[in-house]
Amino acid sequence: xxxxxxxxxxxxxxxxxxxxxxxxxxxxxxxxxxxxxxxxxxxxxxxxxxxxxxxxxxxxxxxxxxxxxxxxxxxxxxxxxxxxxxxxxxxxxxxxxxxxxxxxxxxxxxxxxxxxxxxxxxxxxxxxxxxxxxxxxxxxxxxxxxxxxxxxxxxxxxxxxxxxxxxxxxxxx
Amino acid sequence: xxxxxxxxxxxxxxxxxxxxxxxxxxxxxxxxxxxxxxxxxxxxxxxxxxxxxxxxxxxxxxxxxxxxxxxxxxxxxxxxxxxxxxxxxxxxxxxxxxxxxxxxxxxxxxxxxxxxxxxxxxxxxxxxxxxxxxxxxxxxxxxxxxxxxxxxxxxxxxxxxxxxxxxxxxxxxxxxxxxxxxxxxxxxxxxxxxxxxxxxxxxxxxxxxxxxxxxxxxxxxxxxxxxxxxxxxxxxxxxxxxxxxxxxxx
Numbered sequence: 001x002x003x004x005x006x007x008x009x010x011x012x013x014x015x016x017x018x019x020x021x022x023x024x025x026x027x028x029x030x031x032x033x034x035x036x037x038x039x040x041x042x043x044x045x046x047x048x049x050x051x052x053x054x055x056x057x058x059x060x061x062x063x064x065x066x067x068x069x070x071x072x073x074x075x076x077x078x079x080x081x082x083x084x085x086x087x088x089x090x091x092x093x094x095x096x097x098x099x100x101x102x103x104x105x106x107x108x109x110x111x112x113x114x115x116x117x118x119x120x121x122x123x124x125x126x127x128x129x130x131x132x133x134x135x136x137x138x139x140x141x142x143x144x145x146x147x148x149x150x151x152x153x154x155x156x157x158x159x160x161x162x163x164x165x166x167x168x169x170x171x172x173x
Numbered sequence: 174x175x176x177x178x179x180x181x182x183x184x185x186x187x188x189x190x191x192x193x194x195x196x197x198x199x200x201x202x203x204x205x206x207x208x209x210x211x212x213x214x215x216x217x218x219x220x221x222x223x224x225x226x227x228x229x230x231x232x233x234x235x236x237x238x239x240x241x242x243x244x245x246x247x248x249x250x251x252x253x254x255x256x257x258x259x260x261x262x263x264x265x266x267x268x269x270x271x272x273x274x275x276x277x278x279x280x281x282x283x284x285x286x287x288x289x290x291x292x293x294x295x296x297x298x299x300x301x302x303x304x305x306x307x308x309x310x311x312x313x314x315x316x317x318x319x320x321x322x323x324x325x326x327x328x329x330x331x332x333x334x335x336x337x338x339x340x341x342x343x344x345x346x347x348x349x350x351x352x353x354x355x356x357x358x359x360x361x362x363x364x365x366x367x368x369x370x371x372x373x374x375x376x377x378x379x380x381x382x383x384x385x386x387x388x389x390x391x392x393x394x395x396x397x398x399x400x401x402x403x404x405x406x407x408x409x410x411x412x413x414x415x416x417x418x419x420x421x422x423x
Contacts, residue, residue, distance in 0.1 A: 006250045010243075017242065021234035032365055035238045042242045046249055112228035130190070131222060132229040137192045156186040163221045 009049050012057040013042070019058060019133055020065040026128045027069040027121060033076065034069075041068040059139040066125060066143055073121075108169065115165035123158035130155055177204055181211050185218055237366055237408065240304060292404070293386055293393055295353035300370045300391065300406040303350070303359070309368065310346030310361055320347040324358050330401055332358040332373045333421060342369070342417050355402075362417065369407035369417060376402035383418050385411055394418045 020041060024034035041064045052060055116127060122144075129135045129143060137155075141148045181204045187193050188201045205212045303309050312323040321334040327349055336344055345361040345368070355374035362369045376397060383396040392411045395404045396418070405418050 006246065009246065014239075014242070017234040017239055018232065021238065022230070022232040025232050026229075035235065035366060038234065038238060039242055039245065043245055043249060046246050108224070109228045112224055116225065116228065127225060128229065131226045132231060137187070137190070152187055152192070155190075156183075159186065159218060159221050159225070162225060163217065166221070166224070 005049065009046055012052075013045055013049070013061050016058045016061050017042070020061060022132065023062055023065055023125070023128055024069050026116075027066065027125055028072060029117070033072060037068045037072045038065060040072070041065040044068065056139055058133070059135060059143055062129070062133070062135075063143040063145075108166070111166055111169040112162060115162045118165070119158055119161060123154055123161070126151060126154045127158050127162075178208060178211055181205070181208070182214060185211075185215055189215065189219055189222060235366075237304075241366075244305070292353045293388065293395070296370075296372055296393060296395075296404045296406055297388055297391055299350055299352050299357075299359075299372070303348070303361075303370055304368060309348070311348035313346040315344050317344060320344065320360065323347055324349075328356055328358050328374075330358060330373065330375050332360055332371075332401075334360050335421065335423075337362065337417070337420055340416070340420055342420070352404075364409055364413060364417075367407050367409040369405060369409060369414065371417075371421065372404040372406070373401050375400060383415070383422070385415065387411070396422070398422065 017038065020038050021034055024037045024041075025031060028034050028037060041061070045061050045064045048064070116124060119127065125144060126140055129140045135143065137148045137151045140151045140155075144151065146154075181188075181201050184193060184197065184201055188198060193201065205215055312320055314320050314323075315338075317334045317336045321331065324330075324332060324347060332347070334344070334347065338344070342362045342364055345363050347361065348359050350357045350359050350372065352372055352374070355376070357372045357374040360371045360373075362371065377400060378397060380399070381395075381397040383394050385392060385394045387393070391406055391408050392414050393404060393406045394411075394414055395402070397403070403421070405414060405421070407414050
C-alpha cells in the first residue's frame, strides 16, 4: 500500500480513534483489553481499507472495532461476561444519604451508568452507538449486522430497562 | 388506550430519534397532541434518552495507543515494498508519532527555546524517541542472559539486567543510546502497555538516593550508585516506577 493510501487512512479513519476506544471500553469494560482490541481493529481496517469505497467511514470502522471486541471476548472469556445484577446496586443506593441534592444527582447518574453496564452486550452496544455516537438506525444496523427492525426493538427495550432501573432507585431514595 | 396508542408507543423511540418516515411521523405527532397518556410516555422516554446521553462517558484514546497504531500502520504500509521507500515512510511515521504524542511536541518546542538542556530533558527526549517504530531495542530478548552479554565490548559498563517477570516487569531488551554527551546502556522493561527505559552510564561521584521528577506526563527517577548514573523513565505512574527502581537497586 502506497503513501497516498496511508494518508487517506489517516484522514478518514484515525480521527475516529476516540469513538472506537469508547465503544471498546463499553463493550469490554477493561481499558487494557479495549486498547488491544482497538489496535487490532485499526490494523485490520488498514488491511481491508482498499475495500472501503465511500459511505460513513466512522460506521465502517466502528463495525470492525465491534467485531474485534466480540472476537476478543470469545478468546478471553473470563467471568466478565457475567454482568452484575441491577438489584445489587439498588440496595447500596437505598442506604445512601439522599439529603444532598448534588449527591442525589450524582447517584442518579451513577444509577444510569450501572444500568447501562448491567445491560446485555447486544443492548449496550446499541445504546452507545445511538446515544453517544449518534448513529442512525441504518448505520447501527450495518455496524452490528442486524436488521433495522432489530435495532429499533433492542434500543427500545434497552431504554425501558434503564428507565425501570432508574425508577427503582428513585423509589428507594 | 386505543389501537392508535399501541401503535404510537411502539413507534415512540423511532419518532424521538427522527427515524420515522414523514407520513408516520405526522401521525404520531397528531396523536401526541391529543392523547395525554402517550404524550407523557413520550416525555419520559425523551428524558431517559437525555439522561443516558449525559451519563455515557466519551473516552479519549490514550496517546500511547494512538502512537502504537500509527507506528503499526506505518510498518504495515511499508512491509510489502521494504527496499523502496522504507526510509522515507519511516521518517514520515516518526513525524506523525511525534505529533501524536502531544507532550513530545512540547518537548521539541522546548528544546528550541532552551539551549541548555538538563540531563532530565535529554533522557526524556531519548525516551520519547525510543518509542518510534524500530527504535526501542537493538537486542530484543526476554532473557537476561542474552541482553547482558550484548553490552560487552559495546560500552564501558555492564548494566544490571535482572529478570523481573515475577514482579510483573517484562524484560523487552536493550540498546545503546547517546544521552547528554554520554554513551548510555539502556535496558527496556514493560508493564502492561507502558514502556520503561532504564539508562545507565559511567559518572564519577558519590552515591545518591533516588530522586523523582515529572515532566510532560512522564515520570523520571534518577540515582547514582558505584560510579554509575541511572535514569528510569516511563509514562507509568510514579508508584509502580519506584517499585521497579527498588527492585533494580536491590
